[in-house]
Every structure is written in C-alpha cells, then in structure tokens.
Amino acid sequence: MTELPASASGPSTVPTSSQEEIRLQLRSWPEVEHYLQSCRGVIVPLGSTEQHGPTGAIGTDALTAEAVALEVGRRTGVLVTPAQAFGMAEHHLGFAGTVSLQPSTLLAVLHDVVLSLARHGFERIYVINGHGGNIATTRAAFAQAYGTAASRGLPGADRLRCRLANWFTASSVTQEARSLYGEREGHHATPSEIALTLHLEPSLASKQRPLPEAAPAGPIHGPDDFRRRHPDGRMGSDPFLAQPAHGARFLELAAAALAEDLRQFLAEAEPAA
Numbered sequence: 001m002t003e004l005p006a007s008a009s010g011p012s013t014v015p016t017s018s019q020e021e022i023r024l025q026l027r028s029w030p031e032v033e034h035y036l037q038s039c040r041g042v043i044v045p046l047g048s049t050e051q052h053g054p055t056g057a058i059g060t061d062a063l064t065a066e067a068v069a070l071e072v073g074r075r076t077g078v079l080v081t082p083a084q085a086f087g088m089a090e091h092h093l094g095f096a097g098t099v100s101l102q103p104s105t106l107l108a109v110l111h112d113v114v115l116s117l118a119r120h121g122f123e124r125i126y127v128i129n130g131h132g133g134n135i136a137t138t139r140a141a142f143a144q145a146y147g148t149a150a151s152r153g154l155p156g157a158d159r160l161r162c163r164l165a166n167w168f169t170a171s172s173v174t175q176e177a178r179s180l181y182g183e184r185e186g187h188h189a190t191p192s193e194i195a196l197t198l199h200l201e202p203s204l205a206s207k208q209r210p211l212p213e214a215a216p217a218g219p220i221h222g223p224d225d226f227r228r229r230h231p232d233g234r235m236g237s238d239p240f241l242a243q244p245a246h247g248a249r250f251l252e253l254a255a256a257a258l259a260e261d262l263r264q265f266l267a268e269a270e271p272a273a
Contacts, residue, residue: 022073024081032120035079040123040156041266043080044113045069046138048087048131051095053189053214053234055207057197058097060189061087064196065130068167071255072128076262081117084109087134091220094227103137110141111148118149118160125162126262130193138164163265168193170257173250180246186237187217188230192250194239199247210240 024032024042047062057063062085073080089100101109114125127138142162149157167173168190177185177192185191197204214234220226 022070022078022080024079027079032079036121039078039266040121040159041076041078041262042117042122042125043069043073043078043262044117044125044127045080045083046087046110046127046129046131046134047083047085048089048133049085049097049099050087050089050092050131051098051189051233052194053237053239054211054232055209055239056189056194056233057201057204057207059085060193060197061130063130063200064193065128065167067196067200067251068130068254068258069128071251072259072262075255075259076266078126078262078266081113084113087131088137089131089133091133091223091226092233094223095233103140106134106137107141107144110138111145114141114145114160114162115148115152115154118145118154118156121156123156123159123161124266125160126265127162127164128258129164129166130168132166132168135164135166161265161268163261165258165261167254167258170254172253172257176249176253181238181241183236184238184241186214186235188235188237189214189233189239190237191239191242192246195242195244195246196250197247198242198244199251202244205244208240208242211238214238 045065047065049058049062051058052060062083066083069080086099086101088103088106089098090102092098093100117125129138145162146160149160181191214236215230217235218229
C-alpha cells in the first residue's frame with residue numbers, strides 16, 4: 001500500500017492480495033500502528049444470530065456481513081475487525097437458536113468498539129451491517145460515541161466519523177433481488193440473503209426444500225406476536241428460489257457498491273480548523 005501522510009483517512013490505494021492481510025485479528029499491534037500512518041479507516045462487520053425460517057442458517061446475518069466486509073476490505077486495503085455476530089433480534093426470540101442483545105446492550109457494545117478504535121487513531125469507522133434490526137441502535141451508538149469521544153478529549157475526536165452501510169439495501173442488490181425473485185423476495189429469510197449463504201457455505205444446500213406460502217410482512221410486537229403472525233419465521237419470502245450462483249452475484253454487487261461508498265467516506269474533507 002502506498003504511504004500517505006499520517007493525517008490521511010484512507011489508503012492511496014492498492015487492493016490487498018488476500019483476505020488474511022486485511023483481518024485485524026491477524027495483525028500484530030506494531031503492524032496496526034504502521035497501518036495507521038497511512039490509513040485511518042476500519043471496517044466493522046455487524047450481524048445477528050437469529051432464525052431465518054425453517055431452512056435458513058441461524059448465522060445468516062453474521063455470515064453475510066462478514067463476507068461482504070472482507071471483500072470490501074480486500075478491494076480497498078482497509079482493515080476489517082472481527083464480526084460482531086450478536087445483534088438486536090428480540091423479536092426472533094420465539095424461535096430456537098436465536099441469541100439477541102437488548103438495544104441498550106448492543107448500543108453499549110458498539111459505543112465501546114468505536115471508542116476503542118478512536119483511541120488508537122482510527123477516524124473513519126465503517127460498519128457493514130447484515131440485519132435490519134440493528135439499524136436504529138447502531139445510529140444511536142454513533143451519536144453517543146461522538147459525545148463521549150469529545151468529553152474524554154480523545155485525540156482526533158473532532159475528526160471521528162462513523163457510517164452505517166447495510167449491504168442488503170445497496171441499490172444494485174435490491175434491483176437484482178427484484179429481478180430474480182419479484183415479490184417473493186419478501187422481508188425476512190429472503191432468497192437474496194439465503195443465496196449468499198449458499199455461495200459461502202455449500203453444505204447449507206442440504207437444508208433447501210420447497211415451502212408453503214409465507215405469511216406476508218406486517219407489524220412486529222415482540223417475539224410471541226411474531227411467532228403467531230409468522231409461524232415458520234419467514235416474512236413473505238420464498239428462500240427455495242435461492243441459488244449459489246445468485247449469491248456470488250449478490251456478493252459482487254454488494255462489495256462493489258460498498259467499496260465505492262467507503263472510498264468516498266475515506267476521502268471526505270476534514271472539518272475546517
């Protein structure tokens with residue numbers, strides 16, 4: 001990676017040749033200090049551990065967020081933290097295997113992750129999210145982290161910026177899902193996200209089978225109400241339409257869109273002195 005001044009937020013930018021090179025957990029602390037001399041950006045994958053209908057993997061949201069994050073990191077040279085696999089999934093607790101953090105817990109976790117990274121000099125925190133239930137809490141965590149960083153007098157607090165990127169709402173992804181599945185994409189346990197897991201984990205193909213029509217999407221009022229309204233966990237979706245080749249396409253589309261968004265985020269002008 002070409003060196004930039006220590007004040008720069010992003011690399012200049014030659015994509016790395018392997019995902020291992022951009023995984024924070026495979027770097028030593030001196031390597032991270034050296035990285036920070038040329039790039040102040042970092043990617044945080046955020047998922048959930050929750051039911052995805054009778055045929056989808058419980059780890060779908062974490063698997064997909066991490067895969068997209070690693071591909072974005074590979075394309076941009078930006079470090080990727082370990083995935084936060086537990087999210088806000090309270091409404092899915094009526095289904096076995098779901099593990100949820102309460103909104104206040106997730107907020108505290110993300111707040112502390114941002115502050116830890118900011119303390120070391122990271123100034124652009126890019127969260128790649130795989131679960132809609134995390135969105136509101138993540139944005140609240142960002143707002144709180146800005147205030148805490150300023151009140152603690154962290155170096156660079158005025159330059160700290162956080163951005164949430166939901167891979168599944170990238171316009172190219174939603175257009176492809178609409179083209180492939182139409183209204184049967186639904187809103188939970190969707191064929192697009194299941195397709196990506198089939199691409200990532202071929203063993204999951206053994207779970208695929210035709211399913212009856214899913215209950216349509218509707219309001220969510222807690223886990224018991226969700227289980228009554230959506231007895232098999234799906235919301236208007238037909239995951240049997242998913243194919244591994246579709247998943248490879250979704251990964252490409254999501255990574256391309258988010259890599260460009262990340263480059264723009266890293267290049268944003270610093271606030272005036």
